[in-house]
Amino acid sequence: MGEPANNDDMISVQGLKKSFSGFPVLKGIDLHMARGTTTVVLGGSGSGKTVLMKHIIGLLKPDEGQVIIDGQNVSTMGRAELNVFRERMGMVFQGAALFDSMTVGDNVAFPLREHTKMSESEIMERVKEKLAVVDLHDVEQKFPAELSGGMRKRVGLARAIIREPKIVLYDEPTTGLDPLTTESVDQMILMAREKLGVTSVVISHDIGSAFHIADRIAVINEGVIVEEGPPAEVRKTQEPFTRQFLATWFGRA
Numbered sequence: 001m002g003e004p005a006n007n008d009d010m011i012s013v014q015g016l017k018k019s020f021s022g023f024p025v026l027k028g029i030d031l032h033m034a035r036g037t038t039t040v041v042l043g044g045s046g047s048g049k050t051v052l053m054k055h056i057i058g059l060l061k062p063d064e065g066q067v068i069i070d071g072q073n074v075s076t077m078g079r080a081e082l083n084v085f086r087e088r089m090g091m092v093f094q095g096a097a098l099f100d101s102m103t104v105g106d107n108v109a110f111p112l113r114e115h116t117k118m119s120e121s122e123i124m125e126r127v128k129e130k131l132a133v134v135d136l137h138d139v140e141q142k143f144p145a146e147l148s149g150g151m152r153k154r155v156g157l158a159r160a161i162i163r164e165p166k167i168v169l170y171d172e173p174t175t176g177l178d179p180l181t182t183e184s185v186d187q188m189i190l191m192a193r194e195k196l197g198v199t200s201v202v203i204s205h206d207i208g209s210a211f212h213i214a215d216r217i218a219v220i221n222e223g224v225i226v227e228e229g230p231p232a233e234v235r236k237t238q239e240p241f242t243r244q245f246l247a248t249w250f251g252r253a
């Protein structure tokens, strides 16, 4: 079992273990994320980041341990309960595909039309408000293809926050993006925290981006968290894997 949960934690991952066909992927993860903070889970590909993320949203069940979100055990929830619970979570996945045949406004409004009985005028107002959070204005009538890559990412976030979640999860938000678009996505993540006060979890192997946006960085290697702390401390760590991993970006000290 992991450490006991703290009431200030929005997300508490406790003693999480998961194997696939006898191959251990998560080997006992303990991770606590305070309300309103941004935590970047940093690690190489195949280190178990997405598997961890899927446990946080309840898509995978642990072999051992649990995930507690806002005081509730996500790991023991059934399907119906999870569906209701996921209202509190906004997800921005790598592909974060928008519907190309729909306008930006309809894309962002989609979760409201699917899950709520809000009136059309309430929906339009909410769409405008969330697009403004990500610094997009008067784009409702445009189609995704008319926007830049960074703007499309922002539309994806506007859609993820349209139901006003307390938590936003991002899986590899900057992977494969050029430096300018990466910068724009980093700004978007910072804005979401500042304007919405959400708790954010960013899964990433982008070291530069992690040090830009994180309140705390957790480094994962082969299913174990080897380092966790504020960026300035992680930067100075003596932990061998983290030092080696960071050297690929910062160079050797």
Ligand SMILES: Nc1ncnc2c1ncn2[C@@H]1O[C@H](COP(=O)(O)OP(=O)(O)O)[C@@H](O)[C@H]1O
Pocket: 020, 021, 025, 043, 044, 045, 046, 047, 048, 049, 050, 051, 052
């Ligand atoms: N559903 C699954 N079944 C079997 N193996 C899986 C499954 N999901 C992930 N894995 C394995 O777990 C390891 C970690 O994967 P993943 O969490 O996706 O890595 P990443 O850190 O790149 O996101 C990989 O070896 C992957 O092949």
Ligand SMILES: [Mg+2]
Pocket: 049, 050, 051, 172
């Ligand atoms: Mg992944």
